[in-house]
Amino acid sequence: MIARVLVFALCLLTTAAHASPANEAALAADPVAEKRLQALSKELRCLVCQNETIADSNADLAADLRREIRGMIHDGKTDAEIVDFMVARYGDFVLYRPPVKGITLLLWGGPAALLLLGLIALFAYLRRRAGRVGDVERPLSTEEAGRLEALLKETDSK
Amino acid sequence: MNRYTWILGAFAALVVLLAVGLSRDPRDIPSPLVGKPAPAFRLMQLAEPDKTFGPEDLRGQPWLLNVWSTWCVSCRYEHPVLVEFAKKAPVPLIGLNYKELRGDGEVDMSKIAADQEQQLALQRAGDWLRAHGNPYRLTVMDIDGRVGIDYGVYGVPETYVIDKDGIIRMKHTGPITPEVLSQKILPLLAELSR
Numbered sequence: 001m002i003a004r005v006l007v008f009a010l011c012l013l014t015t016a017a018h019a020s021p022a023n024e025a026a027l028a029a030d031p032v033a034e035k036r037l038q039a040l041s042k043e044l045r046c047l048v049c050q051n052e053t054i055a056d057s058n059a060d061l062a063a064d065l066r067r068e069i070r071g072m073i074h075d076g077k078t079d080a081e082i083v084d085f086m087v088a089r090y091g092d093f094v095l096y097r098p099p100v101k102g103i104t105l106l107l108w109g110g111p112a113a114l115l116l117l118g119l120i121a122l123f124a125y126l127r128r129r130a131g132r133v134g135d136v137e138r139p140l141s142t143e144e145a146g147r148l149e150a151l152l153k154e155t156d157s158k
Numbered sequence: 159m160n161r162y163t164w165i166l167g168a169f170a171a172l173v174v175l176l177a178v179g180l181s182r183d184p185r186d187i188p189s190p191l192v193g194k195p196a197p198a199f200r201l202m203q204l205a206e207p208d209k210t211f212g213p214e215d216l217r218g219q220p221w222l223l224n225v226w227s228t229w230c231v232s233c234r235y236e237h238p239v240l241v242e243f244a245k246k247a248p249v250p251l252i253g254l255n256y257k258e259l260r261g262d263g264e265v266d267m268s269k270i271a272a273d274q275e276q277q278l279a280l281q282r283a284g285d286w287l288r289a290h291g292n293p294y295r296l297t298v299m300d301i302d303g304r305v306g307i308d309y310g311v312y313g314v315p316e317t318y319v320i321d322k323d324g325i326i327r328m329k330h331t332g333p334i335t336p337e338v339l340s341q342k343i344l345p346l347l348a349e350l351s352r
């Protein structure tokens with residue numbers, strides 16, 4: 001029985017080792033490094049299929065870049081250094097959260113600015129409307145009161 | 159009336175914004191490398207594999223670096239334009255063969271021994287240039303695509319214009335059409351050669 005379990009476990013081990021190339025397996029054995037790779041590649045955009053992260057993409061380039069990131073983690077590079085490496089080659093576009101600077105101001109500030117504009121327009125409209133409603137509620141002038149009297153008399157006499 | 163013109167104006171502005179946004183090519187990502195020195199490399203030459211080439215070999219003159227591969231369909235479309243360009247050849251055109259075997263989805267890399275890859279890549283790239291014409295002064299082999307990463311290559315073909323000081327002055331992603339050549343690349347080269 002024990003021998004059978006051992007054989008089964010051995011089979012599992014060998015398939016696991018075959019599943020990934022040698023260098024991937026070596027780093028995968030280090031869970032901390034693998035976690036960093038996962039976290040980093042979720043922040044980075046794959047340039048081939050632009051709406052996928054490097055973590056999700058099956059594109060060839062994404063696999064190459066994961067390999068590069070693994071290598072850099074192995075070399076003891078910090079996360080900031082790895083991100084700089086990517087930005088130096090592919091630009092801010094590679095970041096899913098681009099930095100706030102002159103050229104990305106509209107991107108970051110745009111929605112808030114639009115919301116503000118909408119709120120201003122809404123308040124201006126409500127104010128104007130309130131003003132018009134107020135107009136209706138002002139007391140009648142003597143001339144209008146006279147006309148009202150006359151009209152009421154006319155209907156009463158019928 | 160006044161209110162409707164205001165709404166119509168806002169709508170027209172939105173249409174213009176979307177039209178501009180949609181007519182831009184989302185694959186054309188500005189390269190941060192423009193204005194920076196061309197990343198250094200030393201790679202094996204296709205025609206003479208015992209020799210290498212690096213960007214510093216062409217210091218002092220402007221040149222073009224064209225990233226290509228035999229599996230890249232757009233490269234076939236671009237190739238006649240390059241062959242035509244090379245006939246006049248105002249500047250050297252260097253080919254960078256990008257992941258000749260690894261980049262080809264049709265090739266099962268697990269069936270190719272590591273020591274075979276280089277030989278097969280040289281064979282394939284060489285055969286292709288013999289069949290279609292060779293516009294390149296020389297081609298270097300980026301077998302594993304590492305130099306491609308340094309140049310921010312994400313879709314072959316890509317072309318870099320490098321000036322005499324080794325600075326990248328322009329990057330074109332996608333095939334070079336006669337229009338791109340005559341309207342963008344040749345005027346820039348004329349300016350750089352001055």
